[in-house]
Amino acid sequence: MSEDNQILTLYSLSDSTGQTAETLSKAAIRQFRHAQEIKYVPLPRITRQEQIDKIIKIMEQSRPCMIAYTLSIPALKEYIDQQAALFKIPIVNLLDPLIQTISKQLGITPPRNERGMMHELDEEYFKRIEAVEFAIKLDDGKDPKGMEKADIILVGVSRTSKTPTCMYLAQNYAMKVANNPLVYNVAPPKELFEHKDKCVGLKIRPEVLHDIRTARLQSLGLPAHSSYADFEQIKVEMDYADRIIEELGCPIVDVSHKAVEETATEIMYLRFPKPHSKELK
Structure with missing residues (x-):
């Protein structure tokens, strides 16, 4: 002070x-x-x-x-x-x-377009807001019918950073991103296969996921020996998720030890290979 x-x-x-x-x-x-x-x-x-x-x-x-x-x-x-x-x-x-x-x-002077430029900024801002609202509405497998309006659909087991990656893509690229968890012995919604061209699979190494889930349980005050963090159970879940991702035929991003920003950049490259083709100008 x-x-x-x-x-x-x-x-x-x-x-x-x-x-x-x-x-x-x-x-x-x-x-x-x-x-x-x-x-x-x-x-x-x-x-x-x-x-x-x-x-x-x-x-x-x-x-x-x-x-x-x-x-x-x-x-x-x-x-x-x-x-x-x-x-x-x-x-x-x-x-x-x-x-x-x-x-x-x-060596050039920008055009002094007083209101036109701000109108463009407004448009960009509201596109991002709309994308964030979309990500919230379709988070964690909610509203599968809404997947038809998605630019990207993320799939993966629990704790592979699906939600934060969706929010990052919405806030920084105005991408409408849905995500759907792949849960062992639970059939994914048919809409996922109807829009498999939009899907990206998020994978993670079993030992990394084990550490993340164990820390999550501890933060909630729950016993770390729960099946949720059991290493053998994690491998079973991941084998199941691998089969679904293979069936979808979608590209894969390994999120092990990756920041959300890195994952998002890789997803954008996979879905839109032309550099910055979907990034807001």
């Missing part, structure tokens, strides 16, 4: 949804989480000078404070810079330094 024990307030302004400003601001704030408390105030959809005037008045009463922004409208950027200087409020333009560096390297 600072000597006077005051809390810094960071106002994050955007003329769109504010997702970019929030991501960058919170990444910076996290660097100080053990040293100083910082209050974060998101202010999306700032499109008029009158809104900035009201914000400045509020900030006058909440010092120490600062502004971080991702405004794209030139007139608004100029105005907020002037007001911040006038009232001696620290201010940071989060995007322009990066844009200017790219522009210098390419």
Whole structure:
């Protein structure tokens, strides 16, 4: 904490949804989480000078404070810079330094499309939200009929990171991803075979899965000798899952000791071999 024990307030302004400003601001704030408390105030959809005037008045009463922004409208950027200087409020333009560096390297100036660009950002944002909602709705084998709308369907035994991988693909690529567990002696839904061209099998080494399941039981306060974490039972489950995956004829990703990001990247390459063909621009 600072000597006077005051809390810094960071106002994050955007003329769109504010997702970019929030991501960058919170990444910076996290660097100080053990040293100083910082209050974060998101202010999306700032499109008029009158809104900035009201914000400045509020900030006058909440010092120490600062502004971080991702405004794209030139007139608004100029105005907020002037007001911040006038009232001696620290201010940071989060995007322009990066844009200017790219522009210098390419030798071109980006088009000053004030609202068109933000409309594209809005579209990207809402596609991601829709994909996240889809992943939740079709998590863990729920609503098999919805698989027809999926871009990708993940299959595998329990604890192969199916759900977090679905969420990562939704949040970062706007992919609609369903997942279905392969449970020993439980027939998978017929919809899985109707859409096997969308499937990707997640495999894991038995000893790695044993450690993961044992840790899971311990975290829940349950005995580690449960059949859920029994090594021989795990091998039986995996043999069964292997047969289903072979029947589907789908590509396979080994998730042993892999971060979710690595697994997701490999899945995208397998399903969409052309680099970045489905990644949002």
